[in-house]
Amino acid sequence: MSKPGIREIARIANVSPGTVDRALHGRKGITEETRRRILAIAGSIGYSPDLAARALSTRRAPVLVGVSIPREIRYYFDQLLAGIMSEAGRFDRLGVKVLYSPMERLGQDDVQKASELLSRRVDALILTPGDPQALTPVIDEAESRGVRVICVDTDAPSSRRSTAVCVNPEVCGRLAAELLASYLPEGSGAAVITGMLEVEDHAKKTAGFQAMYVGNGGGAVQVIEAHEDEDEAFQKCFALLSRNPIAGIYVNTVNCLPVCRAIGAAGLAGKVKLITTDLFREMAVFFEKGVIAASIHGRPFAQGEIAVRLALDHLLNGRPLPRESLLMPHVVMRSNLRHFLDAMEPAAHRRSAAEAFGGRQL
Amino acid sequence: MSKPGIREIARIANVSPGTVDRALHGRKGITEETRRRILAIAGSIGYSPDLAARALSTRRAPVLVGVSIPREIRYYFDQLLAGIMSEAGRFDRLGVKVLYSPMERLGQDDVQKASELLSRRVDALILTPGDPQALTPVIDEAESRGVRVICVDTDAPSSRRSTAVCVNPEVCGRLAAELLASYLPEGSGAAVITGMLEVEDHAKKTAGFQAMYVGNGGGAVQVIEAHEDEDEAFQKCFALLSRNPIAGIYVNTVNCLPVCRAIGAAGLAGKVKLITTDLFREMAVFFEKGVIAASIHGRPFAQGEIAVRLALDHLLNGRPLPRESLLMPHVVMRSNLRHFLDAMEPAAHRRSAAEAFGGRQL
DNA sequence: CTGAAAGCGCTAACAA
């Protein structure tokens, strides 16, 4: 009682396998009527093609997934890449190959890298549009050639990209606000330190924070743009703390270390509550000191997995792509810090690939 | 310039494809010398097998994954099942089939259901051992027949099950404690309402809570076993609140509604901070009223996905199974409540399967 | 418009 194949359909329809193939694939050279008949039979017996056989027969080039993401910041994009590779690796039996063409840092060379991958005839393109404006023509060009573009980590919403996989920025901001409010007396003043409000992600996180913070009985919220610059963040933060009665700070971006230092320099460690974003090793000590109360973690590994998963579900199984896929951030606190740090250990430190895999399951 | 195959090696070595096959797979019936020669050639030309062709040739029977999980509590196990089906569905083109044989509720009939699936010759068995003692012989029997057993949601640690996929219970307890402490003045008394301390999951969550709560400056912690009974939980909780200065409660199990009611009945809504476990629709109103401050969510959908993923990675790709896979719980607060509720909508309410899929990505 | 037949690269059963 094996899975029905194309021959079985042919037998029932009393036609040849070739005709069934034509019907199934909408090829020309077949009557509309026989096509319908064959499709009906195929549907009714629950036919589904054997992909291995198809791959063998068409000796079709392997499914190529182009990946163009930054190399820096390592701790973050390493995890994104690991998620991509982990998921892609599950399908290498099916001929799925990844072409990895990283750029040095976000927004740098991305047009060139994407075009290059495109010319290498990839079937799907996973990328982090650091400069959405510049990249939009390339994305649109790719889509018009039938190459599905999946934005990951950051979106290019006005392009024709098929889908985007990001952490839900509004929820990040709201969670930060709700957590912060839980630490502070009602009406406490707070500050958001962000990168640039022109960046959609930064703006949404900030807006989410503001909405939730005041809604939760918090006081005034000051917003500071630090442009991802360490010195600027330190200066502005230190100045802020010496002028204003700030009880809590939410750092929107990865640029939290200077803020930690500024809090320390102002002698407010543990006094001012700090909520940060993502996680890297240097932050651990500030958790232990009680400077960082919690961090809203963007789950880059999961983002990578999901991006590949969506691409392959579409390419291999014909599933439609959602417009976007927003994932829930994790909350990192002292309780679970160790687990997040462990999960970003390089795989080499683990006893086996399986363990590396298992260990990633956050 | 196509990829060299087994015939190419045969041509170079001046032997037949059959011999190359024997050499490559360490089969018997070949001289050690010719084997070495062939392996050398294979290595030097960078041979790698065409897996599609191999799969086609070896025509394995469909991969059967047996699933035996409870039907009740619906909200929870529906999501677990949805995760299982979603992940399995991605592989049905590869001949993966799920045999679903649910029991009415946890620990009921599980031996019978598991044995039944075993006799249906499944390749892997995913189950929730509600009664680990009773199930251990069946699990061991399965494993000795080469059927990989994957415990999900709850473990049978003294059996020979291949792996277990659970939420990390200790982290659940610790997170609850840390969150609770953030709401309360130092030294506040707290209570844990659990099911039965003989259940490993309940014990570990309780222990995690206690360790973290006192470590975080909390006061005394009272532990109450409510045996998953609504009335018992209400009575005990109400009595507790009237006798003791309790500032926060952590409910370890799904049995939180009577606790919410008891808090209300004691006139302490919003005054006593409550941390719960998981999420179902009836809880939403208590979030909105401020009775529930947060809930530690066990991510049943993700657990189901991961269980299937591990099984198939092992079965199809030969990846080793980790001893266990503990996942990080999510923290549900007012900030993100809506997203969790949306994700548990039945798929029928959504516009398309893709959206249902995308929407699950928490 | 439809049928027949030749592979795709590999495995496995049977011959030599």
Next chain:
DNA sequence: TTGTTAGCGCTTTCAG
């Protein structure tokens, strides 16, 4: 010990 051969399920070319 080694060679030969017949498929696995599908696509594709060439006849009819």
